[in-house]
Amino acid sequence: MSIILQVTDLVKRFGSLTAVDRVSFEIREGNCFGLLGPNGAGKTTTIEMMEGIKQPDGGAIRYRGEPLGEQFRNEAGIMFQTTALQEFITVREVMRQFSRFYPHSVGIDELAERYALHEFLDQDTRRLSGGQKQRLLLAMAQINQPKILFLDEPTTGLDPQSRRNLWNQLQQIREQGATILLTTHYMEEAYELCDEIAIMDHGRIIAHDAPDALLEAHFDDVVVQIHAADIPRDIGEREFRAVYRNDSAHILTGDVNKTIEHLLHFDIPLDRLRIRARDLEDLFLELTGKELRA
Ligand SMILES: Nc1ncnc2c1ncn2[C@@H]1O[C@H](COP(=O)(O)OP(=O)(O)O)[C@@H](O)[C@H]1O
Numbered sequence: 001m002s003i004i005l006q007v008t009d010l011v012k013r014f015g016s017l018t019a020v021d022r023v024s025f026e027i028r029e030g031n032c033f034g035l036l037g038p039n040g041a042g043k044t045t046t047i048e049m050m051e052g053i054k055q056p057d058g059g060a061i062r063y064r065g066e067p068l069g070e071q072f073r074n075e076a077g078i079m080f081q082t083t084a085l086q087e088f089i090t091v092r093e094v095m096r097q098f099s100r101f102y103p104h105s106v107g108i109d110e111l112a113e114r115y116a117l118h119e120f121l122d123q124d125t126r127r128l129s130g131g132q133k134q135r136l137l138l139a140m141a142q143i144n145q146p147k148i149l150f151l152d153e154p155t156t157g158l159d160p161q162s163r164r165n166l167w168n169q170l171q172q173i174r175e176q177g178a179t180i181l182l183t184t185h186y187m188e189e190a191y192e193l194c195d196e197i198a199i200m201d202h203g204r205i206i207a208h209d210a211p212d213a214l215l216e217a218h219f220d221d222v223v224v225q226i227h228a229a230d231i232p233r234d235i236g237e238r239e240f241r242a243v244y245r246n247d248s249a250h251i252l253t254g255d256v257n258k259t260i261e262h263l264l265h266f267d268i269p270l271d272r273l274r275i276r277a278r279d280l281e282d283l284f285l286e287l288t289g290k291e292l293r294a
């Protein structure tokens with residue numbers, strides 16, 4: 001697969017703050033690439049430089065080997081935040097306005113059909129639900145049939161059902177061959193959608209690989225969760241080095257059989273036992289000492 005977009009040593013400063021600190025990565029054509037990190041990590045600043053909206057203070061961005069130019073503008077689609085809808089009245093107007101930016105655009109009816117917006121075409125955008133607005137923004141980003149699509153926290157604030165819908169739509173876009181760059185602070189989203197992720201914190205990339213490869217490289221254990229009431233704290237902490245959190249005792253183990261034997265030895269009831277694989281949230285905690293959503 002060829003490299004569609006490449007950033008090298010990208011830097012952005014705001015006064016004394018280095019919001020993006022020598023970030024480098026490459027995106028393969030047809031992949032979904034995720035920038036995952038907590039609020040303030042530098043995700044939006046990075047994606048906006050890649051979209052050509054913000055000017056970097058250092059480093060280089062190349063699209064198909066060239067600096068961002070005409071070809072990039074014609075082939076890129078940007079999903080804007082809901083605030084971008086404020087200047088327009090109806091759904092149809094928004095889409096018509098957007099299609100004027102491009103020499104070749106998809107028909108409004110076709111897009112409205114694809115994103116279940118038909119019955120809202122003449123409706124005021126301010127009266128759309130969160131999920132409908134998000135579908136409209138995604139439709140707008142597709143109006144030039146982009147080869148690369150940029151999405152900054154596309155599902156933040158959406159209910160679980162609308163989030164799932166958007167994930168399905170992004171999968172379809174990808175199946176049609178488009179490349180996607182998205183930012184998110186939801187690790188499930190990054191895990192579900194992305195072929196590769198770069199985890200950001202304080203303007204830097206602290207880990208970068210395919211999600212499963214990252215997990216395999218960092219963890220060879222699983223989490224055995226016992227209801228806290230089922231395992232006395234002194235036994236849990238002394239015998240299993242359990243960490244108590246909310247209603248659960250979390251035991252990390254590389255040998256589940258042995259741990260269960262050990263639990264049985266202490267007459268710990270196992271009815272409420274759960275076993276969980278380590279996830280990107282654990283990885284972030286391990287790398288930074290803090291939680292992704294904190
Ligand atoms: N226009 C700006 N002026 C000053 N500081 C900014 C500006 N934009 C972003 N920042 C700061 O840069 C850092 C990274 O912000 P941002 O890229 O929005 O992070 P994220 O999208 O990961 O939440 C934050 O500390 C933020 O406060």
Ligand SMILES: [Mg+2]
Pocket residue numbers: 043044045152153
């Ligand atoms: Mg952001």
